[in-house]
Amino acid sequence: MTTLVFIFQQxxxxxxxxxxxxxxxxxxxxxxxxxxxxxxxMLIGAFCSILFISIFQTVMSGQLLLLxxxxxAGLAGIIISLFHAYASVNMKADQVISGTAINxxxxxxxxxxxxxxxxxxxxxxxxxxxxxxxxxxxDIPVIGPLLFQKTYITTYIGFLxxxxxxxxxxxxRFGLRLRACGEHPHAADSVGINVYKMRYAGVxxxxxxxxxxxxxxxxxxxxxxxxxxxxxGFLALAVLIFGNWKPLPIFGAALFFGLMKxxxxxxxxxxxxxxxxxxNVVFKMIPYLATMIILAFTSKNSQMPKAEGIPYDKxxx
Amino acid sequence: xxxxxxxxxxxxxLFSFAACGGEEAVEPTTFELALVTDVGTIDDxxxxxxxxxGLKQYAxxxxxxxxxxxxxxxxxxxxLDGINLAIAGGAKVxxxxxxxxxxxxxxxxxxxxxISFIVIDTAPTEECANVYSISYAEEQSGYLAGYAAVKDxxxxxxxxxxxxxxxxxxxxxxxxxGAHDAAAELNIPVEVRYTYTGGFIAxxxxxxxxxxxxNDGTEVIFAxxxxxxASVAAAAEATDTMMIGVDTDQNSYSEKMLTSAYKxxxxxxxxxxxxxxxxxxxxxxxxxxxxxxEGIGLPMETSRFASFSQADYDAIYAKLVDGSVxxxxxxxxxxxxxxxxxxxxxxxxE
Numbered sequence: 001m002t003t004l005v006f007i008f009q010q011x012x013x014x015x016x017x018x019x020x021x022x023x024x025x026x027x028x029x030x031x032x033x034x035x036x037x038x039x040x041x042m043l044i045g046a047f048c049s050i051l052f053i054s055i056f057q058t059v060m061s062g063q064l065l066l067l068x069x070x071x072x073a074g075l076a077g078i079i080i081s082l083f084h085a086y087a088s089v090n091m092k093a094d095q096v097i098s099g100t101a102i103n104x105x106x107x108x109x110x111x112x113x114x115x116x117x118x119x120x121x122x123x124x125x126x127x128x129x130x131x132x133x134x135x136x137x138x139d140i141p142v143i144g145p146l147l148f149q150k151t152y153i154t155t156y157i158g159f160l161x162x163x164x165x166x167x168x169x170x171x172x173r174f175g176l177r178l179r180a181c182g183e184h185p186h187a188a189d190s191v192g193i194n195v196y197k198m199r200y201a202g203v204x205x206x207x208x209x210x211x212x213x214x215x216x217x218x219x220x221x222x223x224x225x226x227x228x229x230x231x232x233g234f235l236a237l238a239v240l241i242f243g244n245w246k247p248l249p250i251f252g253a254a255l256f257f258g259l260m261k262x263x264x265x266x267x268x269x270x271x272x273x274x275x276x277x278x279x280n281v282v283f284k285m286i287p288y289l290a291t292m293i294i295l296a297f298t299s300k301n302s303q304m305p306k307a308e309g310i311p312y313d314k315x316x317x
Numbered sequence: 318x319x320x321x322x323x324x325x326x327x328x329x330x331l332f333s334f335a336a337c338g339g340e341e342a343v344e345p346t347t348f349e350l351a352l353v354t355d356v357g358t359i360d361d362x363x364x365x366x367x368x369x370x371g372l373k374q375y376a377x378x379x380x381x382x383x384x385x386x387x388x389x390x391x392x393x394x395x396x397l398d399g400i401n402l403a404i405a406g407g408a409k410v411x412x413x414x415x416x417x418x419x420x421x422x423x424x425x426x427x428x429x430x431x432i433s434f435i436v437i438d439t440a441p442t443e444e445c446a447n448v449y450s451i452s453y454a455e456e457q458s459g460y461l462a463g464y465a466a467v468k469d470x471x472x473x474x475x476x477x478x479x480x481x482x483x484x485x486x487x488x489x490x491x492x493x494x495g496a497h498d499a500a501a502e503l504n505i506p507v508e509v510r511y512t513y514t515g516g517f518i519a520x521x522x523x524x525x526x527x528x529x530x531x532n533d534g535t536e537v538i539f540a541x542x543x544x545x546x547a548s549v550a551a552a553a554e555a556t557d558t559m560m561i562g563v564d565t566d567q568n569s570y571s572e573k574m575l576t577s578a579y580k581x582x583x584x585x586x587x588x589x590x591x592x593x594x595x596x597x598x599x600x601x602x603x604x605x606x607x608x609x610x611e612g613i614g615l616p617m618e619t620s621r622f623a624s625f626s627q628a629d630y631d632a633i634y635a636k637l638v639d640g641s642v643x644x645x646x647x648x649x650x651x652x653x654x655x656x657x658x659x660x661x662x663x664x665x666x667e
Contacts, residue, residue, distance in 0.1 A: 006532040010525050120358055122544075124570070127554055150555065221521040223550045223571060230520050265522040268512065268666040269529025280667050 003270055005145045007262055012151075015258030016158035017042075017217035021236035022243060022250045023165045024077075024209030029245060030169065031202025032182040032195075034309045037084050037099035038210050039233025040106030041077045045211025046218045047110040048076035050225040051117070053125045061128040063153050066219070070157070070212055077211020078204050080106070085203035089196050092311035103233075110227040124224040129153070154216040161209065166247040178202055182305035185312045195312045242295065244303050260287030347407025348384035350376050350590070353399040355415025359385050364582065367565045368414040368437060371583030375590040382407075396421035404429055410593055412586055415439070422448060433598050435589050437582065438484070446601045449589060453580040454607035455484050456491035457637055459539070460644045461615050462561050462578035463495025464633055466537050467507055469575070469625040471559070472500075475510045475535040477527065477549060479517040479542020481649045488541045488563060488578060490647020493656045493663060498642070500660035510535060511653050512666040517543030527552035527560075537561060537575055546570065559621070568619035576620035581612050608637035 021038050028035035035041075049069040056065060080102060087098035111121050133139075134148040147155075169175040180188035181198040189195050210233070217232055218225050239257055243250030264283040267273035273283075352372050354365045369385060376383035384406060388399035396418055403411050404425070411432060413422050416439040426434050426445040433447050440450040466474060476492055478485040493509055500507040510530055514523050527538055527549045539561040540549035546562055553560045553573035562568065562577035585606050592598055606612020614634065617627050636642040647653070657663045 002532060006529065010528055013525075014521060115358065122547075127551065130555060217521070220555070221524040221551055222519045222547045223554070224519070224544075224547045226519060226544055226547070228518070230518075232521075261522070262525055265525040266529030268510070268526065269531075269533040269535070271533065274666075 001145075005149075007259075007266065007270070008146050009150060010262045010266060011255070011258040012155050013220045013258075014261045015254045016155055017213045018232065018236050018239050018257055019251050019254035020158055020161055020216060021210050021213035021233060022239040022254060023161060023247060024206035024213065025237060025240040026165070026206075026243075026245055026247065026250060027169075027178070027209070028081075028202045028206035029240065029308055030182045030305050031178045031199045032185060032305060032307045032310070032312065033085070033088050033199050033203050034095040035081075035084065035099060035203065035206050036096060036234075036237060037081070037102035038206070038236050039229065039231065040099075040102035040104075041080055041207050041210035042214030042217065042229045042233045042236075043106040043110060043227070044080045044214070045073035045077040046214030046225055046229060047106075047114070047123075047227065049073035049211070049215040050123050050125055050218060051114070054123050057126055057128070061126070063129065063131075066129045066153060069215055070154075073211040073215040074208040075211070077207040077209070077214070079207070081203050081207025081210070084207075085200050088203070088311060089199045092313065095309055095311075107227050114227065122224045122226045127219065127223060129219060152216075152220055154219065157212075158216070161212075162247060162251055169247060174201075179305075181312075182307055185307050189312075189314065195314075199312065238291065241302075241304075242291065242298075244298070244301070245305060246303070256290070257287060260290060345382045348382045348403075349407060349409050350381055350383040350412070351403035351406065351408035351410070352383075352385040352412045352414070353396065353403055353418075354385060354387045355413075355417060358387065363565055364414050364437075367580075367582035368412060368586050369583075371586035372412055372590065374583065375587045379594070384408075391417065393421045393424075397424055400425040404432055409433065410435065410590065413437070414582065433593060433600060435586060437585075440603045444601060447598075448601065449599050450603045451585050451589070451612075452603070452605050453484075453612050454605055454644075454646070455487035455578075455580070455613070456494070456644045456646045457608050458578040458580060458613035458615075459488035459491025459541075460495035460498075460637070460642075461491075461613070461630075461633065462539060462576060463492035463497075464499045465495075465576060465615060465620075465622065465625045465630065466539075466561065467496045467499035467503070467505075468629060469622045471536045471575075472505060473508050473510075473534050473536045475527075475530045475538035476512070477523070477538055477540055477542070477545060478513045479545060480515060481513050483648065485513070485541055486649050487646050488539075490651070490653065490656075491644050492539050492541075492578070493647075493653055493661070494644055497656050497658070497661045504660065506659075507661045509661060509663045510666065511663055514542070514545055517545065519544045519547040521548070523548035524551050528555065531556040531558045539563070539578070541578075550574075566616040566619060568616060568621070574621065576615045576617075576622065579614060579616060581606070581614065585610070585612055608634055 025035050025038050049072045052072040053069050084098050087093040088095040114121050131151050138144045138148040177193045178198050181195050185195045239253045242253035267283050359369050386399045386403050388395040412435045414437040418436050419439045419442050422434050422436050423441040426448045436450045441448045476489050478489050496507050523545050537559040538549050540546040541563045549560050550571040559573050559575040562574050565579050567577045568574045617630050653665050654663050
């Protein structure tokens with residue numbers, strides 16, 4: 001039982017940030033802007049918020065500090081994503097190039113600023129955010145240990161973001177317009193929707209969620225930030241494609257990746273997996289192998305936004 | 318747009334003025350003792366910092382000028398530039414910590430025969446009479462950590478190395494031997510899980526693996542390799558278990574650091590500088606610093622042992638010094654399971 005609980009909780013550490021970042025990417029891409037800058041956005045978000053935590057952890061701690069840091073992460077993500085939005089909406093630049101530029105800029109910027117401010121590249125922080133047990137809810141059998149013990153507030157925020165994302169995308173006027181801009185911007189424009197504004201909004205939401213995802217990724221799994229998010233921004237991009245640009249499938253895909261990652265790295269401490277006698281490489285291979293197989297079967301039904309990656313030009317018809 | 322440009326320029330100028338101000342404050346123009354850093358900065362809480370503190374302590378106690386130089390990048394040419402800059406700055410002794418310095422130091426030493434060099438964890442590529450090279454008996458340091466952990470009551474140990482490079486393997490082999498000897502003394506069964514994570518950086522995979530070990534009963538993990546301690550610390554803090562640090566005194570990094578298997582970087586630099594100023598610089602020698610030279614050990618003052626006392630530590634340390642305990646320097650070709658017997662089981666995870 002404790003093993004299952006452990007695997008579940010560990011899976012959440014992978015799943016939640018992947019899902020949040022992929023949802024961010026979804027908003028950008030559904031508005032028609034390819035966002036491969038997710039890695040860089042995550043990194044900047046994590047950098048700014050961990051820096052914020054390391055500075056302010058002397059005056060406050062616990063959930064309040066974490067919530068403030070989430071705000072900082074989101075804000076930082078928005079600011080860096082504005083570069084991408086400006087290049088790809090106003091300048092009509094190739095969206096892959098400006099995304100790559102941000103990915104290359106982010107780690108260098110994080111290292112440079114960290115050294116300028118603190119003299120070292122690593123930023124250390126005290127983890128005061130773990131919730132040992134949620135009152136009452138933590139005592140429920142099965143569900144209690146799974147969801148309400150040794151957890152982080154970010155897990156619940158992640159689910160909240162998932163629900164809000166689904167509602168915004170499908171049930172609001174804004175969501176409908178956003179999707180229209182990604183599918184057929186000229187049609188959207190002809191009925192009076194400002195395509196540029198919608199695309200800015202899409203990219204900024206992706207910056208907001210990407211930045212938050214970066215923080216949520218670092219907090220439970222390390223005690224210092226070393227100018228890297230270990231390629232999880234790119235993995236989130238895979239989750240986005242795997243999840244077919246739709247909120248719920250994105251959650252499913254993130255869960256799958258999270259579970260596979262967890263099993264691949266924790267099998268040596270899980271008795272029944274360790275006793276199988278399967279070589280290490282097999283476990284490490286499984287997530288990628290499974291992704292390839294599943295993608296091969298589902299690629300036919302891929303529902304990529306039609307106008308994605310094409311800069312919108314009012315003049316061209 | 319123009320306004321923005323003006324503001325940016327103004328800010329830029331402010332920064333450059335500030336930079337000028339900083340340089341003017343430095344008074345001496347030559348620096349007798351110099352340190353050229355390896356990858357990382359002078360306050361990396363690790364290799365560079367440990368060495369720097371030894372140099373600084375000696376220099377301050379004896380009113381000698383000192384300065385450090387940071388190569389612009391991680392290449393032989395940049396290292397050589399850093400060393401030349403130090404020499405141009407008046408350095409008589411140049412300290413170079415890090416195993417990447419070999420070729421650069423060799424070249425600089427041949428070009429500057431009247432300058433003395435101290436290199437750490439490496440040796441010049443050819444013999445140079447003005448280079449003293451220090452390496453450490455990591456196996457003894459690891460031995461002490463393993464011995465102390467078992468003596469302190471831990472029976473389920475873990476070892477997570479970065480990669481199977483010589484220093485890490487030596488630490489790991491020593492750790493297992495130390496655990497073995499303590500287990501034999503106490504006549505209790507001890508388990509060791511042993512693996513290499515495949516890298517020297519913190520990652521969620523390392524945290525997951527450490528978490529799964531802790532969850533499965535492992536009580537203390539020796540995190541032996543660069544940045545992976547941060548991931549292991551995250552797992553240890555989450556499960557309320559202990560871990561062991563490496564290379565320098567890492568005990569302050571986390572409340573969960575039981576102890577650190579360290580190398581006395583600062584002490585060895587200090588001692589060599591003492592010899593230099595006494596006119597006995599051991600140039601040309603390649604020395605391994607072990608317990609005999611107090612080159613390795615555990616930081617007992619900051620360790621969080623429950624029962625393993627300073628007296629226990631001194632006793633085992635004395636045995637390492639007088640040679641009644643000999644620790645084998647394990648190499649990558651050897652199998653860790655060779656140390657397994659009735660008292661200790663070693664489970665290697667490939």
